[in-house]
Amino acid sequence: xxxxxxxxxxxxxxxxxxxxxxxxxxxxxxxxxxxxxxxxxxxxxxxxxxxxxxxxxxxxxxxxxxxxxxxxxxxxxxxxxxxxxxxxxxxxxxxxxxxxxxxxxxxxxxxxxxxxxxxxxxxxxx
Amino acid sequence: xxxxxxxxxxxxxxxxxxxxxxxxxxxxxxxxxxxxxxxxxxxxxxxxxxxxxxxxxxxxxxxxxxxxxxxxxxxxxxxxxxxxxxxxxxxxxxxxxxxxxxxxxxxxxxxxxxxxxxxxxxxxxxxxxxxxxxxxxxxxxxxxxxxxxxxxxxxxxxxxxxxxxxxxxxxxxxxxxxxxxxxxxxxxxxxxxxxxxxxxxxxxxxxxxxxxxxxxxxxxxxxxxxxxxxxxxxxxxxxxxxxxxxxxxxxxxxxxxxxxxxxxxxxxxxxxxxxxxxxxxxxxxxxxxxxxxxxxxxxxxxxxxxxxxxxxxxxxxxxxxxxxxxxxxxxxxxxxxxxxxxxxxxxxxxxxxxxxxxxxxxxxxxxxxxxxxxxxxxxxxxxxxxxxxxxxxxxxxxxxxxxxxxxxxxxxxxxxxxxxxxxxxxxxxxxxxxxxxxxxxxxxxxxxxxxxxxxxxxxxxxxxxxxxxxxxxxxxxxxxxxxxxxxxxxxxxxxxxxxxxxxxxxxxxxxxxxxxxxxxxxxxxxxxxxxxxxxxxxxxxxxxxxxxxxxxxxxxxxxxxxxxxxxxxxxxxxxxx
Numbered sequence: 042x043x044x045x046x047x048x049x050x051x052x053x054x055x056x057x058x059x060x061x062x063x064x065x066x067x068x069x070x071x072x073x074x075x076x077x078x079x080x081x082x083x084x085x086x087x088x089x090x091x092x093x094x095x096x097x098x099x100x101x102x103x104x105x106x107x108x109x110x111x112x113x114x115x116x117x118x119x120x121x122x123x124x125x126x127x128x129x130x131x132x133x134x135x136x137x138x139x140x141x142x143x144x145x146x147x148x149x150x151x152x153x154x155x156x157x158x159x160x161x162x163x164x165x166x167x
Numbered sequence: 168x169x170x171x172x173x174x175x176x177x178x179x180x181x182x183x184x185x186x187x188x189x190x191x192x193x194x195x196x197x198x199x200x201x202x203x204x205x206x207x208x209x210x211x212x213x214x215x216x217x218x219x220x221x222x223x224x225x226x227x228x229x230x231x232x233x234x235x236x237x238x239x240x241x242x243x244x245x246x247x248x249x250x251x252x253x254x255x256x257x258x259x260x261x262x263x264x265x266x267x268x269x270x271x272x273x274x275x276x277x278x279x280x281x282x283x284x285x286x287x288x289x290x291x292x293x294x295x296x297x298x299x300x301x302x303x304x305x306x307x308x309x310x311x312x313x314x315x316x317x318x319x320x321x322x323x324x325x326x327x328x329x330x331x332x333x334x335x336x337x338x339x340x341x342x343x344x345x346x347x348x349x350x351x352x353x354x355x356x357x358x359x360x361x362x363x364x365x366x367x368x369x370x371x372x373x374x375x376x377x378x379x380x381x382x383x384x385x386x387x388x389x390x391x392x393x394x395x396x397x398x399x400x401x402x403x404x405x406x407x408x409x410x411x412x413x414x415x416x417x418x419x420x421x422x423x424x425x426x427x428x429x430x431x432x433x434x435x436x437x438x439x440x441x442x443x444x445x446x447x448x449x450x451x452x453x454x455x456x457x458x459x460x461x462x463x464x465x466x467x468x469x470x471x472x473x474x475x476x477x478x479x480x481x482x483x484x485x486x487x488x489x490x491x492x493x494x495x496x497x498x499x500x501x502x503x504x505x506x507x508x509x510x511x512x513x514x515x516x517x518x519x520x521x522x523x524x525x526x527x528x529x530x531x532x533x534x535x536x537x538x539x540x541x542x543x544x545x546x547x548x549x550x551x552x553x554x555x556x557x558x559x560x561x562x563x564x565x566x567x568x569x570x571x572x573x574x575x576x577x578x579x580x581x582x583x584x585x586x587x588x589x590x591x592x593x594x595x596x597x598x599x600x601x602x603x604x605x606x607x608x609x610x611x612x613x614x615x616x617x618x619x620x621x622x623x624x625x626x627x628x629x630x631x632x633x634x635x636x637x638x639x640x641x642x643x644x645x646x647x648x649x650x651x652x653x654x655x656x657x658x659x660x661x662x663x664x665x666x667x668x669x670x671x672x673x674x675x676x677x678x679x680x681x682x683x684x685x686x687x688x689x690x691x692x693x694x695x696x697x698x699x700x701x702x703x704x705x706x707x708x709x710x711x712x713x714x715x716x717x718x719x720x721x722x723x724x725x726x727x728x729x730x731x732x733x734x735x736x737x738x739x740x741x742x743x744x
Contacts, residue, residue: 051599066600069596071596072596113592113609115595115606
């Protein structure tokens with residue numbers, strides 16, 4: 042752990058297809074069944090694969106993000122900072138990386154990513 | 168025609184010599200009258216005229232009468248009558264009667280002429296009664312000799328005419344038949360001898376009396392030449408008659424002797440005419456008939472011999488053919504016997520086979536009945552299988568419904584588990600948000616969540632199993648339905664099999680009855696065939712015996728043919744003229 046890293050009290054590990062995301066538990070209001078109005082996190086990667094039937098919606102206020110599966114990792118983790126060159130990737134939603142089980146998980150801001158995907162899907166629809 | 172031409176003027180020629188005889192007799196009478204009679208003065212001329220007139224007139228009349236009796240011969244000669252056999256035979260009869268006709272005419276005319284001269288002479292001159300009577304006596308005395316001479320000199324010409332008629336086409340046997348034989352030679356010879364003896368005696372006696380009476384008269388005696396001439400004429404006539412009698416007998420006998428010699432040499436065929444008179448004519452006719460009969464007999468013998476040769480040849484040929492046919496028949500019968508024996512063996516085999524087939528037919532009937540019973544049982548079993556399949560199908564349908572119900576329950580449980588998972592996840596999340604205080608809560612929630620996920624995994628597994636059960640039950644339903652259909656088809660097939668077996672039972676029953684009848688019939692046929700074999704063996708033995716007899720007969724016929732040909736050659740040698 043470097044001096045610049047921040048410790049987070051647990052993360053919500055999300056799987057989208059073969060990819061993975063992590064959000065902060067504080068961003069999640071609740072876990073619900075998928076809502077058609079909320080974007081699917083798979084569109085962040087290839088954008089073609091639909092969400093499975095047992096997908097879950099991570100609710101944040103009025104928005105949210107649909108993922109394939111999720112689990113709560115309650116242990117404290119070191120949040121590795123995002124390099125400045127990548128700070129504005131995915132609408133500035135990327136917050137850093139955590140290492141869980143030997144894998145590196147990107148930690149994103151749920152509201153920011155939801156807005157970004159909603160905006161992109163709206164731009165695509167428009 | 169040469170023969171017909173030979174008949175020309177034969178009728179006139181036939182009677183021509185009778186005139187010669189008449190005038191010869193007349194000459195004798197005249198000479199005798201001149202020598203013996205004393206003609207009163209002035210009566211000689213009248214006498215001579217009367218003699219000439221009456222004799223010429225009577226001769227002409229007699230000749231006319233003779234020609235009337237020969238009208239057929241005259242017609243054939245001048246061609247007014249066709250030379251048919253009847254006419255020729257009638258001409259032969261006329262010619263054969265001609266000498267007797269001449270005899271009668273000459274006898275009557277000469278005697279009658281003398282009487283007529285004697286009657287008419289006194290009418291013209293004074294003639295003594297004794298002279299007149301002696302004129303009549305002369306005629307009566309000379310007439311028989313003249314008639315005999317006319318008769319005898321006619322016979323040779325009759326022979327010539329008969330030969331001419333035969334040359335003209337009259338068959339020899341018809342000539343003999345046309346002229347009946349008369350057995351009058353003896354009385355004729357007696358007559359001829361009497362006439363030839365009495366006439367000179369009468370004349371000589373009368374002459375002697377006359378000469379004696381003249382010698383008693385003064386200056387009597389007279390010349391001797393009339394006596395000598397008369398004697399000479401009488402001798403000539405008697406000699407001529409004797410010669411003619413000899414020719415009447417000798418010439419035909421000489422020809423008959425030649426004919427008999429010819430026949431003795433075997434040179435017979437067509438009979439030849441041997442003209443003759445009385446017994447010689449009968450003998451000639453008999454010899455001709457004998458030759459005809461002999462020729463006919465020989466011809467019939469030749470024909471019979473030829474027929475025998477032909478028949479023997481044919482018989483020999485026929486025997487050869489018969490022998491060949493008998494041998495062929497024997498061979499055919501042998502083959503037929505062999506075939507019949509084979510037939511008998513076949514009949515026995517057929518009878519045995521028919522008996523076996525009859526037993527098989529009974530076995531088939533029993534098997535068909537058993538098969539029908541089995542088919543009926545199979546039909547019942549198929550019905551039970553159908554009912555079992557139907558029950559299985561119903562059970563599977565019910566199972567499917569239950570599985571669907573289980574599925575819905577599992578879905579319900581899965582929904583609950585899913586909601587539990589969400590609740591556990593939210594609880595774990597809230598516990599995590601609560602920090603250290605909510606850690607225990609998070610652990611419980613995490614455990615709850617794992618339970619929920621286990622339930623969801625289990626329900627998913629159950630759902631998969633239910634899906635498999637559903638597929639299996641669907642397949643079971645389809646298989647059961649197919650089984651029901653197959654069972655229905657099998658039942659229908661079993662029903663048809665049962666019906667078919669029922670017909671088979673019926674047909675097998677009929678076949679069994681028929682085969683029993685066939686077995687009985689083939690048994691009878693076997694008996695009949697055995698009898699046929701025995702009969703064919705007897706026939707074969709008889710045919711072989713007949714063939715042996717035919718071979719023996721063929722040898723005999725060959726010998727008979729040789730003998731018959733020798734006989735035929737001998738007969739042909741005899742028949743050959």
